[in-house]
């Protein structure tokens with residue numbers, strides 16, 4: 001069943017259409033990959049779906065209800081969250097306290113936040129660094145912390161923009177497992193990523209963009225075999 005229905009999204013910068021007549025469905029409970037070469041318009045789509053950028057044309061519906069152009073906080077109330085949105089990491093606060101604060105900012109009690117923060121520290125392998133200031137964490141550890149902060153109260157739809165970029169393979173696998181676990185619990189993901197092995201591993205379906213348009217969509221293996229997709233990546 002379609003959770004988000006995206007129809008004819010258009011966004012121009014200057015005279016140029018960065019996103020041009022983009023339509024696709026995000027289905028309930030899936031991990032959908034949004035792929036395509038650099039500059040193809042993926043982040044601009046994500047910005048529109050998460051309320052950071054207004055579309056110049058087109059519609060976004062959530063379970064049939066028009067949510068086009070709603071600001072990020074209103075979308076967050078409906079469970080649509082872009083990962084960095086809830087992840088203002090305080091550099092001078094410990095990793096654990098950042099998790100605690102994120103939970104309380106989302107309306108959880110201190111006791112509940114503490115319980116969830118402890119479980120997340122374990123799951124995200126942040127135990128050894130949990131009492132260090134967040135500013136002292138490595139880039140990958142900080143990404144893991146951001147995952148924890150975002151998922152201390154799991155969003156219905158999580159939108160992730162290149163979460164694996166420049167992250168050590170061991171931590172990448174922790175992230176992938178974290179996403180798989182939430183997916184198994186029924187949560188929905190829209191994943192922008194350049195990392196094809198991880199996209200193939202995690203996603204059931206993909207939408208491929210090139211020069212602002214959707215050039216292929218559907219089963220991940222079919223998309224990756226599509227000639228237009230192969231050409232778009234070769235041209236990169």
Ligand code: ADP
Pocket residue numbers: 013014018036037038039040041042043044045
């Ligand atoms: P991707 O995420 O696939 O790399 P983007 O959505 O970031 O692609 O960019 C798509 C196109 O829109 C690019 O040509 C980029 O230069 C342009 N673009 C994106 N954001 C802006 C902006 N704020 N102002 C002007 N041009 C932009």
